[in-house]
Amino acid sequence: MKRIAVVGASLAGLSAARALRAQGFDGELAVVGDESRRPYDRPPLSKEFLAGTMTEADLALEDSDDDELRLNWMLGAAATGLDAHTGTVELADGSRISADGIVIATGSRARRWPGSDGLAGVHVIRTIDDAAALRADLQAGARLVVIGAGFIGAEVASTARKLGLDVTVVEAAPTPLAGPLGAQLGAIVAQAHSDNGTTLICGIGVDGLTGDGRVTGVDLADGRHLPADVVVVGIGGVPNIEWLQGSGLELGNGVICGAGGETSVPNVVAVGDCAAWYESATGGAHRVEHWTGALERPAIAVATLLAGGLHQGTPAKPPYFWSDQYGSRIQFAGIARPGDEITIEEGDCAQRSFLATYRRDGRLVAVLGVDQTRLFTRWRRQLCSVPATA
Numbered sequence: 001m002k003r004i005a006v007v008g009a010s011l012a013g014l015s016a017a018r019a020l021r022a023q024g025f026d027g028e029l030a031v032v033g034d035e036s037r038r039p040y041d042r043p044p045l046s047k048e049f050l051a052g053t054m055t056e057a058d059l060a061l062e063d064s065d066d067d068e069l070r071l072n073w074m075l076g077a078a079a080t081g082l083d084a085h086t087g088t089v090e091l092a093d094g095s096r097i098s099a100d101g102i103v104i105a106t107g108s109r110a111r112r113w114p115g116s117d118g119l120a121g122v123h124v125i126r127t128i129d130d131a132a133a134l135r136a137d138l139q140a141g142a143r144l145v146v147i148g149a150g151f152i153g154a155e156v157a158s159t160a161r162k163l164g165l166d167v168t169v170v171e172a173a174p175t176p177l178a179g180p181l182g183a184q185l186g187a188i189v190a191q192a193h194s195d196n197g198t199t200l201i202c203g204i205g206v207d208g209l210t211g212d213g214r215v216t217g218v219d220l221a222d223g224r225h226l227p228a229d230v231v232v233v234g235i236g237g238v239p240n241i242e243w244l245q246g247s248g249l250e251l252g253n254g255v256i257c258g259a260g261g262e263t264s265v266p267n268v269v270a271v272g273d274c275a276a277w278y279e280s281a282t283g284g285a286h287r288v289e290h291w292t293g294a295l296e297r298p299a300i301a302v303a304t305l306l307a308g309g310l311h312q313g314t315p316a317k318p319p320y321f322w323s324d325q326y327g328s329r330i331q332f333a334g335i336a337r338p339g340d341e342i343t344i345e346e347g348d349c350a351q352r353s354f355l356a357t358y359r360r361d362g363r364l365v366a367v368l369g370v371d372q373t374r375l376f377t378r379w380r381r382q383l384c385s386v387p388a389t390a
């Protein structure tokens with residue numbers, strides 16, 4: 001291959017570019033990104049950056065070693081189309097770039113509340129601009145309603161409490177975090193909200209937002225109205241794959257990939273939040289929207305790409321994420337399912353400092369740690385050593 005284009009200039013794209021050079025690719029390497037900024041780190045956007053204890057400069061993902069990568073940065077340039085078979089990427093300004101290999105790393109975006117565009121005081125959080133706009137609205141004493149008690153919603157609630165806001169979190173499911181952690185442990189972890197003065201309302205959907213020009217509140221499905229000065233919508237992410245319609249690639253909830261990032265076309269691989277790799281633990285495609293996957297998996301995908309679309313056999317580690325809420329570190333690895341046998345291996349749920357394991361047919365399938373970082377590292381290593389089967 002003489003020319004490779006990486007589309008998406010964030011963590012997964014930069015990791016792919018680094019891996020390409022580390023694996024000996026010496027040709028032209030273009031990195032196309034629709035944001036005008038160089039790659040930056042997103043996890044602090046709901047934590048330290050939102051709290052004002054980290055600056056934009058602190059978010060930079062590149063370091064001095066990256067000067068050696070010889071990348072052709074094409075920033076502020078959205079890809080609008082791909083012909084996967086010819087390796088032609090079309091850009092918003094009508095220009096085209098051709099490459100022998102393509103790495104798709106266009107990530108995901110925050111799902112918005114329908115009809116809320118243009119309503120001041122309603123926020124999502126995905127980019128630096130999103131976080132800066134939200135921070136400007138987080139004034140002590142203001143009433144914040146967070147829709148969705150997932151990790152990002154919980155982190156925003158935690159940061160806003162620290163800044164002195166009156167915070168309510170609304171979650172449609174009966175318990176928060178039931179998807180990733182299961183209802184039992186999700187409920188325990190979510191106890192942190194009420195312990196820190198956040199009101200948590202579960203099992204009730206949101207009917208709509210009120211306000212004319214600026215949001216004034218949130219209507220709940222049970223008829224209640226929550227007055228609000230600021231609303232954060234934290235209801236998940238949508239993969240940025242629309243530009244790939246008609247490209248020849250198989251698309252679903254993400255770019256459908258094999259276990260090595262290979263797509264349905266040999267010269268194209270996909271990585272990071274936009275990619276749904278085959279996960280042997282579930283026997284199907286599974287989109288992982290976590291930082292560590294976007295950092296580590298591109299090395300596997302690049303090896304696949306350089307081998308002509310053949311997965312070289314290195315298995316991806318089980319999905320892993322961390323979340324910082326109310327001064328606690330939550331870490332989770334693996335994929336849990338309802339019915340898994342849960343054991344508290346160490347610590348105390350009441351104190352919210354514990355290590356829990358999930359087993360299926362006696363096999364370790366997932367690990368949760370709350371404020372147990374060293375123990376978690378040990379258990380995660382053990383989880384990685386267990387061959388995953390569906």
Ligand SMILES: Cc1cc2nc3c(=O)[nH]c(=O)nc-3n(C[C@H](O)[C@H](O)[C@H](O)COP(=O)(O)OP(=O)(O)OC[C@H]3O[C@@H](n4cnc5c(N)ncnc54)[C@H](O)[C@@H]3O)c2cc1C
Pocket residue numbers: 007008009010011012013032033034035041042043044045046077078079080105106107108109125126127152240243271272273274288289290291292294320321322323324
């Ligand atoms: C607020 C927040 C907090 C988070 N906290 C945690 C955490 O605590 N722990 C954790 O494990 N994970 C966390 N994450 C998730 C983690 O940041 C993501 O998994 C990671 O950023 C994924 O990297 P990516 O490169 O795949 O995608 P992204 O970071 O989404 O980057 C994709 C890039 O591609 C660009 N792009 C999109 N479409 C196009 C196009 N057509 N043409 C060109 N460019 C395009 C996008 O604008 C973006 O710049 C958090 C995410 C957010 C938003």
